[in-house]
Amino acid sequence: MNREQALVLATAAGEAVRGTTSPNPPVGCVVLDADGELVGTGATAPPGGPHAEVVALARAGERARGGTAVTTLEPCNHTGRTGPCSVALVTAGIAHVHYAAADPTPQAAGGAAHLRAAGVTTSTTGTDPAPLRAWLHRQRTGRPHVTWKLAASLDGRTAAVDGTSRWITGPQARAQVHAERARVDAIVVGTGTALADDPALTARHPDGTLAGHQPLRVVVGHRPLPAGAQLLDDTAVTLLLDTHDPHAVLAALTDHPDVLLEGGATLAGAFAAAGLLDRVVAYVAPVLLGAGPAALGDAGVGTIARALRFEVESVELVGADVRLVLGPAERG
Template identity: 70%
Template sequence: VQRGRVLPRHVRAPGPLRAWLHRTRTGRPHVTWKYAATLDGRIAATDGTSRWISGPESRAIVHADRARLDAIVVGTGTVLADDPWLTARLPDGSLAPHQPLRVVVGTRDLPTRARVLDDAAPTLVLRTHDVDEVLDALTAHPDVLLEGGPRLAGAFLAARRIDRIQAYIAPVLLGDGLSAVRDAGVHTIAEAIRFRRERVETVGADVLITLVPDREQRSG
């Protein structure tokens, strides 16, 4: 429940309890990788445009998620390419009462006027590419959302630090463009990083697929 209304089922689970239990068990934050992609796995067209691949219903769920999460993580490449605000907003466009910590990872300098550096929400800039250094800096933030881009997602996947995936798949085809993930450390099918389906839902015109790591995966 938030501000007197019941949130949709997709927003309530897994919730803070799962993140807290995960941190208690592992000593690190629970990381959800969220992305929106086309049917052919593209998150942007060849010219870099990506607004909007997913529909308004999907974007509303993302903002509701942000309004309860502890931190949002992106790379410097995402900030330089898209200048995202990374805030949680209510349906009327105003800022939600709770804002997650905005975390920017990478060694490139950010423009002083980048929206992520304003005072709408706190921001932490981590000048590193080491996934575990990032998570060590976020131990006080148990529920973390990883929002991009493909190289950062690949680094977290390669380090086996993705605890859940929320993939918003839109009924759109691009045929070319930016892939959702790069450099995940997989060179052969035997090394594939496998997940199991937790839930599949229709969200407007999109399909939301929620996955968790397949702890029983076998190679070969």
């Protein structure tokens, strides 16, 4: 197995634990023996548990000696609740470390330099693996990464004129949304959505059972929720924020780097106007409604020259619906 193939496996291992590791990053690691055979795979455990490299090394055992560790993030070089991964790699006798992204945190950076000083060769792709997108964004910008998820008709409506919206998209799209909820740290909605739809905002399997990880449910706005609201049940923790300011919302979610915005048009427009939409995941149904609430409210765009433009990252057919994943376009 070559390093590129090993990095694909390491990335998948990191994705599998996304949502369960905060405030630590969801890192994946693969260990190859001296002959290039896969001997260990690991991912970051929940806080207080071992990091990905330590898990992979434990599974590899003595076969790690003289081998290669391939990891999605530069091995850490500090002692927190666990010891430095750079030291663990040296102790295990790893000969080479290949990593994707450099660690941007001052307290943990320097792992590659420590490895080289100990005689371990290193290489890097210099790319950001998808599972680390939100964590790296928070480290570099100081605020959580925001993905706006919407489901709309072909003409951009989220409900019919009478307010009915179940279901614009099909079961495959809804199952995919639940899978994504199980991998994020927090879901944000406004009180308008909470009062109109009484959502549970839980992550569920197709059979209706709760997923193992439930994100923090965040409700933004000044109106109280009724006592029987699903958001006040004990299936997940709910945070009520008495504010409408998107910056204040994100300031309250510092320890939740991966945020999914599922609010209505008003809240989505406020985040867009504030420049706080880092990614858009849109499920577009082959349905025309002609009228009804739009997906996005006032986003501060008064002319086409000020349009908020995005670049298409991927397009996928999910059942009868189209899933678009968009990232901000480069500002020229």
